[in-house]
Amino acid sequence: MCCTANEVLMRHGIPTAGGFTNQELGIMTGLIDALSVDVQCIMPAITEISKKFHTKIITTSPKAMIQGAVHIEHDEHHPKKTAEEILKLACDNFRNRKKTGSHISDKFPLIGGFSDEYIEYMQGGKWRGSYRPLNDAIMAGRIRGVVGLAGCDNPRVPSTGLHQYLALELIKNDVLIVSTGCGSAACGTAGFLTPETALEMSGPGLREVCEAIGIPPILHLGACVDNSRILTIATNMAKEGGLSDEIAGMPAVGIAPEWMSEKAIAIGCYFAASGVPVIFGGESPVGASQEVTRIMTEVWMERYMGALHFEPDPEKILAMALNYIDGARERLKLRKYEPGKFGAERVLMDMAARRELEKVATPHAGVGGSHDPDA
Numbered sequence: 001m002c003c004t005a006n007e008v009l010m011r012h013g014i015p016t017a018g019g020f021t022n023q024e025l026g027i028m029t030g031l032i033d034a035l036s037v038d039v040q041c042i043m044p045a046i047t048e049i050s051k052k053f054h055t056k057i058i059t060t061s062p063k064a065m066i067q068g069a070v071h072i073e074h075d076e077h078h079p080k081k082t083a084e085e086i087l088k089l090a091c092d093n094f095r096n097r098k099k100t101g102s103h104i105s106d107k108f109p110l111i112g113g114f115s116d117e118y119i120e121y122m123q124g125g126k127w128r129g130s131y132r133p134l135n136d137a138i139m140a141g142r143i144r145g146v147v148g149l150a151g152c153d154n155p156r157v158p159s160t161g162l163h164q165y166l167a168l169e170l171i172k173n174d175v176l177i178v179s180t181g182c183g184s185a186a187c188g189t190a191g192f193l194t195p196e197t198a199l200e201m202s203g204p205g206l207r208e209v210c211e212a213i214g215i216p217p218i219l220h221l222g223a224c225v226d227n228s229r230i231l232t233i234a235t236n237m238a239k240e241g242g243l244s245d246e247i248a249g250m251p252a253v254g255i256a257p258e259w260m261s262e263k264a265i266a267i268g269c270y271f272a273a274s275g276v277p278v279i280f281g282g283e284s285p286v287g288a289s290q291e292v293t294r295i296m297t298e299v300w301m302e303r304y305m306g307a308l309h310f311e312p313d314p315e316k317i318l319a320m321a322l323n324y325i326d327g328a329r330e331r332l333k334l335r336k337y338e339p340g341k342f343g344a345e346r347v348l349m350d351m352a353a354r355r356e357l358e359k360v361a362t363p364h365a366g367v368g369g370s371h372d373p374d375a
């Protein structure tokens, strides 16, 4: 569970059992013999609740020891030895398990493990991988923009619900999503992380591009600490050309609708400092100061083209994100996004129709062609 599990999923393909809010619920099944934690988000009452069941809580990092837990320090030079020690403790504790059976009632297939390198590979293969198809699709208006949908699931809101609402509305609006953190589990349980289900719900332009490349419209990039991968993707888009020359000014927005961890704030700040407008859900922890709020929004926007907003209303979060994307498109003089323009029913075209299409949608036909979508 949580982002440590996202990392294990990303690197080894091992299924995750959910996000941050599932930790206590997992223990309450009575079926968990050992729960090992590192430095990612850990519910503070986890050792207390484990006392009511047989679960052993094991801490592995000297930075995050918890009273009431067993500490088995992770030895970076001998990781297998640490793992074996934890496994042995879990096996020994099995005899104390009173519950039988399984509480897994639903399983959700998902495709995760996208990295900036793999996204490049998907767009052209080993020898011709590039970000050109993505940039071209954004320039032509097939893809309206990109949103990094990241962060925690939070029991103070309808947990996982805000992620699912925003993910669905954004893909309907032809916005490609790169997702990290516990919110990715929310997208997975909604069935949004497989091309088969998610493309049905996507806008026609986004769908067309994702079908051509062979990717889902929501790309699960890993743990919340892997948000740097999102910025690497934005950097690759800038290097590829045709959009903004740097991260700042891209038709891209970061959203953490259910954030609860300080780590999320730190990540939001480096996104804003890199030139990405960021919208957090919930009330602002610094909302009492108009001056701080002005600095985080207007001043940062003026200086870095990034900003940090707090907005509890998910519909307003959506509107703000689309507004930022459309504003960036306008500044970059990209084709105005028109919903439903692309992806109409496919027809067999004659040459005249193909020439027309060429004018509209083939921005760099031929060797040395222009990247201007109007070319």
Ligand code: SF4
Pocket: 002, 003, 004, 019, 020, 040, 041, 150, 151, 152, 153, 180, 181, 182, 183, 223, 224, 225, 260, 261, 263, 264
């Ligand atoms: S910061 Fe948020 S997204 Fe990351 S592990 Fe913690 S709860 Fe999950």
